[in-house]
Amino acid sequence: MNAAPAPPSPARGGAPVLRAERLAKAFGGVPVLSDISLDIRPGEIHAVIGENGAGKSTLMRLLSGYLRPSEGALWMDGEPIAFHGPADAQAAGIALVHQEILLAEALSVTENIFIGREIGRFGRLDERAMRAAAAAQLAEIGCKVSPRARVGDISLANRQLVQIAKALLGTHRVVIFDEPTAVLTHDEVDPLLDIIVKLKQRGVAILYISHRLDEVERLADRVTVLRDGRMVGSYEAEGLTPHRMASLMVGREFASLYPVRVPRDIAGPVLEIEHAHVPGFVHDVSLTLHKGEILGLAGMIGAGRTELFEGLLGLRPASFGAVRLHGKPSHFASPAQAAAAGIGYLTEDRKGKGLLLGERLAPNLTLAALDRVHTVAGLDLAREAQLLDRAVASYDIRLRSRDAKAGQLSGGNQQKLLLAKVMLNDPSILVIDEPTRGIDIANKSQIYAFIQSLVQEGRSCIVISSEMQELIGLCDRILVMRSGRINGELSGDAMTESNVALHATSSAAHEKTSGRNAHG
Amino acid sequence: MADLAAAPPRAEPGWSIGWGDAGPFLALAALIAIGFLVNPDFLSANNIANVVTRSAFIAIIAIGATFVISSGGLDLSVGSMAAFITGVMILFMNWVAPSVGTAAIPLGMAVALVTGIACGLMNGAIVTLGRIEPFIATLGTMGIFRALITYMTDGGTVAIDRSLRDAYRPVYFGDVLGVPIPILVSLAVALVAAYVLYRTRYGRRCVAVGANEDVARYSGISIPRVRTMAFVIQGACVAIAAICYVPRLGAATPTTGLLWELQVITAVVIGGTALRGGRGRIWGTVAGAVILEFIANLMVLSDFVSEYLVAAVQGVIIIIAMLIQRMSKR
């Protein structure tokens, strides 16, 4: 399988800082990675791409001491080295930004950033110094949260930035980013990429994982492709198009990302929300979803999109002028009521709110739809197993064993399991918050096709997304939210990145272009 | 996807006991072996029957606690609730016995069950509606139940009417085909509980709430309802335990049920249920209760432990039992 190694590039750094030789990793006897060799050079951005479950995160954990390889060796500066834990790797100058957010919610941003390496003398903390350093670090990556804020109170995107700030603290020779941009919006991505480039210029070696292949194209000097736990090869990035990368990842020619738009009848309103207020987040928002429509909701972090729907489902205090479902005034006190009425909501926070990470897959799948497996004799486990089989097949969930806990699935496969879970209730209206966060390109296109097929069956869909292209590629209409209000509505040709960005950021557009008048 | 087909079939938690959960049973086996070495009488049918019958009591209450704990709660009030239920039941039976005769017994059982459910409901309501840490809420009701029965009985002691004693006796001392009735009752309770926890919607929800409240909420589960229900199940279990034990104790006294909460929680934890919620093991709990009773029995049967040191040896054995069950895990 091994492709010819890329020739060393004299322009960048020369001798590798970190080299992996024939690494392999198995969990409980099941191989996840085998025969991986790569080297990471100073001043170089080395991207690692692959489908969900290909083993990217596992590889990164091996390189940064969180896991120990079953076979193979690591070399640092030409010397063999073994890490007994993340602390060892950190001491050697290797930092990892996890794919999953690993922060203590009960603690403040500053506290989280400095856990384990607090500043202070003789044990006494220097609070001010830490806060200042945290603020500086956050500012550098363009994160605007207060260093005093409790992590549990800030948005997912901000948590990701805090996590990055935490990893970047101090000096490093190798920094590993595992999907750092998955939860960020466009505007937040740029400052982060700038940082990465700056690090590179300082001679730091960067390992970069992302499913956003355009980012990879923009950043990477070299690209290593993994498939099913093996190396496809390492390539010079020069001339490697996203399309080519996708084909290498999936092992066949990759077609197009977005489904062909099939003309559909978009009929009357199925869901009307009037004058929604979610205290602190959403102010006087009204919207209408039509039958067979894919309605996009764009906006920056903190725009209040998530909160709007959490309010609708009774998950947080909210008030509404009116909510009409198929024309009937409705009120949902809980997600269960909404589900019974045919509304499904897929949370953006799969780890915190979506899945029981310590539980096996079947109970996770059926948790919100236990009626589907309930019989007079109790739960029908055989049927549940069937449902899991079906979900695994139809959502292409890649797993090594049925036994796995949800938390052992790769990030992307967790997302697919979550989607299967929500669909088990057979909703006629599906609200998907960040549908493709952390999903590889092949699966993305599957999910888009899936959403398309839903509306063709006569269902309706609201897609909340921070990826403008996906909204533009998928939606019939896009509402742009800003600071808790709808700041514009776009449809047809008006759905362009620049228009979305304009409405998402500029207060000039506020109220004037917002609302129903744009409806066509 | 080839891996999938190759995936080995897995023992589900449920009727059958998976290997990963064998810990408490291994600990139990080790204990029995030690017991035999210490005193061969330990394995006499008589002794075993006694000990297991006795453990039925804590086992039944602990089965209820398995629900509460796996849903992320805790109930410190079970001991005084048992005293309260026993007291109420006896007072009621003694009161109606003159008019209805031994029919007082089934009536009393019904009253006990209703009282237990009401107590559980009260605990559940305080925890969920009042949003009070279960530890504190049930510490409060622990005092309340204890004081109420002390008040109702003017000092806390009330014995069952002599006219009912003999009719009621078989509920503890009787047997069916040689198996003592309390053992049968606790097996029945455990079977039902295992069914509810592993094979019903409620059981799934209970564990989900304990594992991650947010995920449960987003999955449309009403957390207050699930939690309250767990406390109600706990109350019903305490009532069932009380019903079986009235003939053995014959009375409610101020010390009835004292410190049972600790034994109950210990049985649950030794059995493999996570104290932080999200994982419940009914059969493990039963094994845990039997383990505790065997330890006590061993102390009585062995002659070389100074009476002053009994508690120390028990402490050491509990810790060792936990070590055995930990080690068997990986």
Added chain:
Amino acid sequence: MADLAAAPPRAEPGWSIGWGDAGPFLALAALIAIGFLVNPDFLSANNIANVVTRSAFIAIIAIGATFVISSGGLDLSVGSMAAFITGVMILFMNWVAPSVGTAAIPLGMAVALVTGIACGLMNGAIVTLGRIEPFIATLGTMGIFRALITYMTDGGTVAIDRSLRDAYRPVYFGDVLGVPIPILVSLAVALVAAYVLYRTRYGRRCVAVGANEDVARYSGISIPRVRTMAFVIQGACVAIAAICYVPRLGAATPTTGLLWELQVITAVVIGGTALRGGRGRIWGTVAGAVILEFIANLMVLSDFVSEYLVAAVQGVIIIIAMLIQRMSKR
């Protein structure tokens, strides 16, 4: 992002008491007000001094428990550990008194401290090295400590030598500028503890371990070390409490420290520390301990509660105190 700037600044835990943490103090204030209405003697300097002095032991032990609990642990052994330390200390003092006279007292204090630290180390080691649920581990050592002292003293009672009594008495009954010494000691302990918990690296790590073990581990913190240290702090606090306690009755008895663990945990939780870890409130704990003692005091000073119902009313008040502190939170 304009919203963000508008977000209200959050009070940091520290020397100053943020509004979010005012709950236990509000509950305390409410209790004092009720106390005054029930019986004006409640506010007599004498009564207040008595009650606060009494609460000092539980407060000091509970300060230690704040570390254990906020690091995600639990220690049920504190009560019997207190009895054990008290016993060891008295035995030691009585043994050396004939040769060293009253110098036996400071020596005894040192022995107490060493014993406490050793006990804490033992708890910590069992929990971390044995990887045993703290609930079970300390339930085990609870039996061990209690049994050991019962064994060493042939029944658990040992009184301090007459020759030392008067010299030692002031440690409980004395005062400095009118403030009883146990109050001063507990204030000192609280100040040091607040400093350690809020202002030192160790305190930060302690809370981090309780908040999220994975995060702590991935941040390179040694969880066993932090946890063990928390148990050692707990042991030291129990020793300090024991040192102040000995002169009060001059003896260790089989009931010394009985059920203190429940009081201690209650004080900690009422004080606003999360029982699941990740949040510790030293001053809240102190307030919690004072609240508990005030409730008991109020029961005696009021005339309208039947002696049988005292426990019920206490239970209700504890629940109400928690409600007040919940409500003050948002």
Added chain:
Amino acid sequence: AEKKIIAVSIPAADHGWTAGVVYHANAAAKEINKAFPDIEVIVKTSPSASAQVSAIEDLSATRKLDALVILPHSSEELTTPVKAIKDKGSFITVVDRGLNDPKIQDLYVAGDNIAVGFNTAKFLVEKMGGKGNLVVLRGIPTVIDDERIKGFQDGIKGSDLKILDIQYANWNSDQAFKLMQDYLAKYPQIDAVWANDDDMLLGVLEAIKQSGRKEIKFALGGNGMKEIIAKVMAGDAVTPVETPYPPSMIKTAIYLTAAHFAGHAPVRGSFKLDAPLITKANAAEYYFPDSPF
């Protein structure tokens, strides 16, 4: 011949008095096992009533008990199980806290709890000229506690002694200390205190000492704890008398039971140790400095 087995089942050392019981029971066992080669005495302590029920079940399930000497945790819970042992043919000796059905016992050794309360009350009535304010501390809610209180109330009947307050302190010195502090805060004038057990009296005395209040003429207990007897011997003004309720009654009971087997005359019946007032004059008879109680 086969050894005769005497099982002794008593509460664990959960407070001073029961610690005394354990001590004396162990001492008796040692002495008898040495003195009578044909008799084996086994002592088992139990921390609760239900544990005690279990313990006697266990003992009788694994060997034939010729006799059971029992100090029941509580009367109600132990009655039926002890009867079961009796039905197997064992000789039953009951100590202190009786069983509900006196027919079960062959031998009963106990103190006189009514007298404990009554004699103390009579002393107070006489010494205080029939009037004054009293506070009372009681133990845990049990028959014994009720009897002492009843005896006391009967004793002051007809006088002008007034009980200002009566609350539980669970036979615990620490709780008694707190309760007494609170009594002192609540009542400006207290003429005498009665704690129905010496464990509690220790706490009471400490609280009085701390308060510096001088109006309290008497602080009395009961049980014959050596520290308190010492006070009586020394002529203490506040605690000049005491009633005995010696934990050594267990030893008496064990010896009597052993005598039933060793001697030739059967021993049966009821031995009630009286509770005369111990005064300076006779205190020495009740003083056992080596006992833990």
